[in-house]
Amino acid sequence: MDLIRLVINKKMDYFTIDVDISYGGGILVIQGESGAGKTTLLECIAGLKNPDKGRISIGDRLLYSSEANINIPVKERNIGYLFQSYALFPHMSVMNNVLYGLKSRKIKDTAYAEKILDSFGIKHIKDKLPSNISGGEKQRTALARAIATKPSLLLLDEPFSALDTDTKTIVYEEFISFKRNFNMDAILITHDEKEAKLLGDSIILLKEGKVIG
Amino acid sequence: MILKPVLLSLKIASLATVFSLIIGVYLARVMTGKDFWGKNAAEVLITLPMVLPPSVTGYILLILFGRRGMIGSWLYNNLGFSFVFSWTGAVLAACIVSLPLMYQSVKAAFINVDPIFERAARTLGASEGRIFWTITLPLAWPGIVSGLALTFARSLGEFGATLMIAGNIPGKTQTIPLAIYFASDSGDAVTANILVGIMTVFSFILIYTLNSWLKKKNFHNIG
Numbered sequence: 240m241d242l243i244r245l246v247i248n249k250k251m252d253y254f255t256i257d258v259d260i261s262y263g264g265g266i267l268v269i270q271g272e273s274g275a276g277k278t279t280l281l282e283c284i285a286g287l288k289n290p291d292k293g294r295i296s297i298g299d300r301l302l303y304s305s306e307a308n309i310n311i312p313v314k315e316r317n318i319g320y321l322f323q324s325y326a327l328f329p330h331m332s333v334m335n336n337v338l339y340g341l342k343s344r345k346i347k348d349t350a351y352a353e354k355i356l357d358s359f360g361i362k363h364i365k366d367k368l369p370s371n372i373s374g375g376e377k378q379r380t381a382l383a384r385a386i387a388t389k390p391s392l393l394l395l396d397e398p399f400s401a402l403d404t405d406t407k408t409i410v411y412e413e414f415i416s417f418k419r420n421f422n423m424d425a426i427l428i429t430h431d432e433k434e435a436k437l438l439g440d441s442i443i444l445l446k447e448g449k450v451i452g
Numbered sequence: 453m454i455l456k457p458v459l460l461s462l463k464i465a466s467l468a469t470v471f472s473l474i475i476g477v478y479l480a481r482v483m484t485g486k487d488f489w490g491k492n493a494a495e496v497l498i499t500l501p502m503v504l505p506p507s508v509t510g511y512i513l514l515i516l517f518g519r520r521g522m523i524g525s526w527l528y529n530n531l532g533f534s535f536v537f538s539w540t541g542a543v544l545a546a547c548i549v550s551l552p553l554m555y556q557s558v559k560a561a562f563i564n565v566d567p568i569f570e571r572a573a574r575t576l577g578a579s580e581g582r583i584f585w586t587i588t589l590p591l592a593w594p595g596i597v598s599g600l601a602l603t604f605a606r607s608l609g610e611f612g613a614t615l616m617i618a619g620n621i622p623g624k625t626q627t628i629p630l631a632i633y634f635a636s637d638s639g640d641a642v643t644a645n646i647l648v649g650i651m652t653v654f655s656f657i658l659i660y661t662l663n664s665w666l667k668k669k670n671f672h673n674i675g
Contacts, residue, residue: 285575287571287574313574313575314575314576314579316575317577318575319575320575322568326568326569326571326572328569328573328587329569329591330590339573339576339578339586340576340577340578343573343577343578343579343582344577384576385576388577
């Protein structure tokens with residue numbers, strides 16, 4: 240497991256995000272109320288936003304350093320991102336959503352994509368459009384799409400908040416078995432303490448951009 | 453007397469629509485991107501042919517593309533090509549006059565694409581070009597189709613600027629609107645009536661079909 244180091248400083252409207260986080264892999268949960276700067280933090284790691292100052296590295300791979308003037312573009316960071324609203328491409332089937340990242344890397348391995356769909360239990364809906372599948376299926380499709388490219392880190396932005404309680408219970412179990420099977424390093428953000436305790440290998444609390452626990 | 457202007461109009465409007473599409477999509481992409489110096493002025497310039505009287509647009513085109521014009525003289529001296537009194541001039545006029553409609557439709561369609569899809573594509577390793585062709589363009593498609601229909605209809609109806617630059621040469625540059633004007637002027641009510649009928653029915657069917665399609669696509673009507 241690679242050591243992940245996140246030193247991020249970014250001025251927001253009402254506070255400044257100022258964190259220095261290191262962790263040795265597994266699932267790191269960043270817990271905090273809405274407006275604590277959690278999503279911005281993830282966006283900085285993914286490269287969707289830039290910190291004002293800082294240094295982001297995964298193992299010996301430096302993704303961002305304000306000092307060394309390094310800023311690897313989003314598409315080259317190889318960081319998976321699961322958006323809160325899933326952001327499934329509405330005009331593409333479940334299969335084509337999952338294939339999208341592979342095709343972007345000029346890999347057209349349909350058999351591999353089918354295997355992933357199978358392991359997420361969504362093979363039977365592979366030809367359906369995202370508008371025709373359930374909330375839980377959307378969530379699984381988005382997760383399958385994000386991990387299909389074998390990212391070195393997976394970022395999960397409140398991935399369960401849009402689901403109803405019954406679905407949540409099932410999806411939590413699925414996520415735990417996913418964690419076991421794929422053994423992937425991930426950062427998950429949530430406002431839900433129960434969820435943090437259930438899913439996280441380590442937990443940090445964020446308030447107004449600062450780590451408070 | 454009837455068929456020639458109809459075929460010529462269809463040819464001119466089709467070509468003008470293709471050029472408007474290419475230029476309109478390119479301009480909309482540039483204008484919805486990063487800010488640059490003079491962006492607001494450029495925006496006004498693109499939209500100007502929509503509000504200017506077509507005779508003014510036609511006059512400006514003559515100044516620019518006439519044989520002694522800034523661009524026209526170069527084209528004539530180097531390539532032996534001229535827009536003046538030629539059906540290509542009618543394509544140019546129709547393209548410039550209808551471009552604002554294409555541009556506005558495509559721009560609105562691009563703005564309506566939720567940026568989260570482009571962000572998601574970026575995290576999946578897609579290049580900006582791939583994002584444009586596989587995400588932005590398909591999601592903006594209904595708006596672009598609206599633009600195509602409006603541009604085609606406007607090109608078909610173009611009169612003033614076409615008359616200024618291409619003239620009214622039967623069989624060569626005489627489009628439906630010009631043929632109607634000159635038929636009516638010379639008292640040929642039969643020709644004028646038939647052409648007016650064709651024009652009105654065609655435009656009605658075009659907009660009606662488009663609206664039904666957009667409704668099915670859950671998109672806003674254009675008229």
